[in-house]
Amino acid sequence: MSRAVIYQTFGDPEVLELRDVPEPHAGPGEVRVRVSVAGLNPMDWIVSSSPEAAAMFGVTAPAGFGYEFAGVVDEAGPGADGFAVGDRVYGGAMAKAAADFLVVGAPAQAPDALYRTPDGISDEVAATLPVTGLTAAAALQAIGLRAGDTVLIGGAAGGVGVFAVQLAKLAGARVIGTASEGTFDFLRQLGAEPVTYGPGLADRVRALAPDGVTAATDLFGTETVGAALALGVPPERISTIAAGPNPPGGVRATGGSDAGPADLDRITGAILAGRITVPIAATFPVEQIRDAVALQAARHTHGRILLTL
Missing domain, CATH: 3.90.180.10 (Medium-chain alcohol dehydrogenases, catalytic domain)
Incomplete structure (x- = not known):
C-alpha cells in the first residue's frame, strides 16, 4: 500500500x-x-x-x-x-x-x-517550475517583452508573478508590479517597483511612470488589463492568464502550455547562476x-x- x-x-x-x-x-x-x-x-x-x-x-x-x-x-x-x-x-x-x-x-x-x-x-x-515557471515565460513571450520596456505585472507577488518579475528584469525591462502593501518590500527585493492594486490603479501607475507603460501582463484577473488599456498600451502587448480564452479588449490569452522545455532550461540555468531566486x-x-x-x-x-x- x-x-x-x-x-x-x-x-x-x-x-x-x-x-x-x-x-x-x-x-x-x-x-x-x-x-x-x-x-x-x-x-x-x-x-x-x-x-x-x-x-x-x-x-x-x-x-x-x-x-x-x-x-x-x-x-x-x-x-x-x-x-x-x-x-x-x-x-x-x-x-x-x-x-x-x-x-x-x-x-x-x-x-x-x-x-x-x-x-x-x-x-x-x-x-x-512546471506551472509557475512556464506560465510566467508564456505571459512575457505573448507580449514580446524586450529590453527597454516598462512592463506592468498584475499579481506580481504571486507564484507566477515571482518568476515573471525576475524574467522581465533579466530581459532588461523596467518592472512595475501590482500587490498589497504588505508585499512591497518583498517585490523590491526581486527588482520590481510595487504599486497598490484596486480602484485608481491606472492613475497610480501613470504617476510612477510618467513616460508611459509599453507592455503589461495580468496574472490574477482583468484589473491590470483594464489599467493597461487605459494607459494606452496596445492590446497585442497585453497578456492575461486568468480571464478565459476571450479576454476583454482583444488582449492576448496565454498559459503554461504555450511555453516549453527550452523555457525551463532557460529558467533552471538562471536559477543555477543565481539570477533567479525561488x-x-x-x-x-x-x-x-x-x-x-x-x-x-x-x-x-x-x-x-x-x-x-
Whole structure:
C-alpha cells in the first residue's frame, strides 16, 4: 500500500483526505515516480472545490490531488523512452501529485509532463517550475517583452508573478508590479517597483511612470488589463492568464502550455547562476494537506507552498 491525497466530493479543504491506496506500478511506456515534493497551485484547490473547473481539466470525483511534483523514477515499464530507474525527475501529473507514488507516460502526454531534474536544482525548487515557471515565460513571450520596456505585472507577488518579475528584469525591462502593501518590500527585493492594486490603479501607475507603460501582463484577473488599456498600451502587448480564452479588449490569452522545455532550461540555468531566486513561503508534510491548501487558498503568502512526502 501507499498513500495519496483523495477527495470523494468537491468542496473546501476539509474534503481532502490522506488515504492508503493500492500501490501503482508502471506499465508499458510509463515510469513510476517516488514523489518527494508536491508544489501547490491555486489551480489545485480550484479544481478540488468546483466540479465545473474540474471538468475543464478532465477531472471527476473521486480524484487525487495536485499537479506539480518532483522525485525519483523507481520503476520503468517496457518501452519507457528516455528515463530510467534512479533518474531525478520533475513535472506535472493531473490530480496525482500529492501521493507517495505516481505513474506517468514516458514521454508524457499533455496535460502531464515529465522532465529530468538538472544537477544543482533541489526537488523543492523543481516542484515549483512546471506551472509557475512556464506560465510566467508564456505571459512575457505573448507580449514580446524586450529590453527597454516598462512592463506592468498584475499579481506580481504571486507564484507566477515571482518568476515573471525576475524574467522581465533579466530581459532588461523596467518592472512595475501590482500587490498589497504588505508585499512591497518583498517585490523590491526581486527588482520590481510595487504599486497598490484596486480602484485608481491606472492613475497610480501613470504617476510612477510618467513616460508611459509599453507592455503589461495580468496574472490574477482583468484589473491590470483594464489599467493597461487605459494607459494606452496596445492590446497585442497585453497578456492575461486568468480571464478565459476571450479576454476583454482583444488582449492576448496565454498559459503554461504555450511555453516549453527550452523555457525551463532557460529558467533552471538562471536559477543555477543565481539570477533567479525561488521563494518558498511554507512547507508542510502531506499529513497537513488541509492546512497547506487553506493557506494557499488565502492568497496571502509570498512565494510557493510545498508538500513533502
